[in-house]
Amino acid sequence: MSASNADRSADLPRAAFGPARKSPRRFRLAAGLAGSALVLLALAFLGTGFAYGPYETGVSGGASDAPDGAVSGPAADLTKARSDLLARLQKLAPRGLYIVIDQTHNRLYLREKERALLDAVCSCGSGIVLSHGTKEWVFDTPPGIFRVNQKIEDPVWRKPDWAFIEEGKPVPRDASERFEYDMMGEYALGFGNSYFIHGTLYERLLGRSVTHGCIRLGRADLRELYRQAHVGTPIYIF
């Protein structure tokens, strides 16, 4: 150590030496390194992920070099399998009228070859869970494929046990006490295991999921559906 440095060290307080003097430089160095690392990380982040390009009809990601989109090799096998599958599915498509029910949005469509002949607001299952003792009922409209299995004019509702339980009433022993008239409207179209498309006293609730699993329709739409649909008409519920 030189004499001049030693003198300086004697004159200055300790705090003026060491870490207090050097920390800004070290800080600058550390900050510079950290900044560089951050810039590199940001670059890595920007350059990693997915770069999106337009979809070219018939050609996907270089699977085909042909200008008409023709494919060869394994892709050709896949294309053929897919086309065969779609053709087979097309053969299963309903040939005449069919009913589609969108239970999420409470819409009922009567379609013929994809054309909507009727577009109606309906009410589907509420999804409510009713519990009573050890018993439990879930009021869902079942999704899937069904067929109209009966058409009834002036239907009468035979109230099941849950209808009494949810109202806090005792379940009657006499079957005649279960019948309710005018609750289901003018018509009912049965499907599945005791489900119906029917009318309602609560037309103001159409468009909301409030039923016990059946489909409720307004009077005019129910009349039109009843007129056009027949026993055997497919029903698709999603």
Added chain:
Amino acid sequence: MWEHPSTSSSDGLPAPEPAAGGSKARRRFRRASIVLVFGAVLVAVAAFLHRSSGEGEEPRADAPPPADLRRDAAASLLSGKFFYVVLDPEARSLRLMLKGAFLEEYPVEEIRVGSPRVLFRPSKGSDDWSFRVWSDGRLDPPRVQKRIEFTPPDSALALDSLQPALPIPPTAEEAYRVPPVYRIRYQEGLTLVVESSADSTGQGTFSRKEIVRSRAEERLRALRASLSNEGPRVLLRMKAENAQRFYRSLPGESFFLVTPPRPAPAEPRSSGNR
């Protein structure tokens, strides 16, 4: 030789820094640090590149082999037990189907295909995603149905006959908040990214915070997907209204496929003048 400032000198005081030798040492230290950082970054880059090129050529271990997938997919779809979504690129639409029956249509404004890349270097992607049938599609974030549990009153109450006894659940619009960007992830690795188009998001459908958060989340997911070779990613841009309808209606475990291109119409024969 420069000493670390914390090292005490013989007189008990911290050694002051020598002028010329110290700056040289500092430069060496700085250089060494920079070399170290760059070295670490290079090692990370090499690791990423190795990982992406190595895994990209191998099929995912958990992905079913294509032949079985085709057979299983055909059987599942023909049985009518599974819903499927068909993307028609020419008609720009998504069609929800069941056993050949058309159920609902969701118009698509733009279809974009994602190419994975790691540090600007394209990594191996799936070329044949549009020829395949993809199964078991699941929404991300999932649509969770909150059921109302109803316990009937103990004693008989005088109910208004025009009042329903059960509570009225919220509508689909009230029950399910749809994010501006969501995904449908298929079992074999395909991810459909559904994004509400910018013009339809500016009409008060989404808050700015929601849009930023949703897009940042998608960016991070895409980053992770590209690093782990999760599979192809296809972006479908739709009007917010259609994207929301699709999210709320899509049945669980649905399949996905793309319609093949329609054959070009034959050119009319020139009949000549008669």
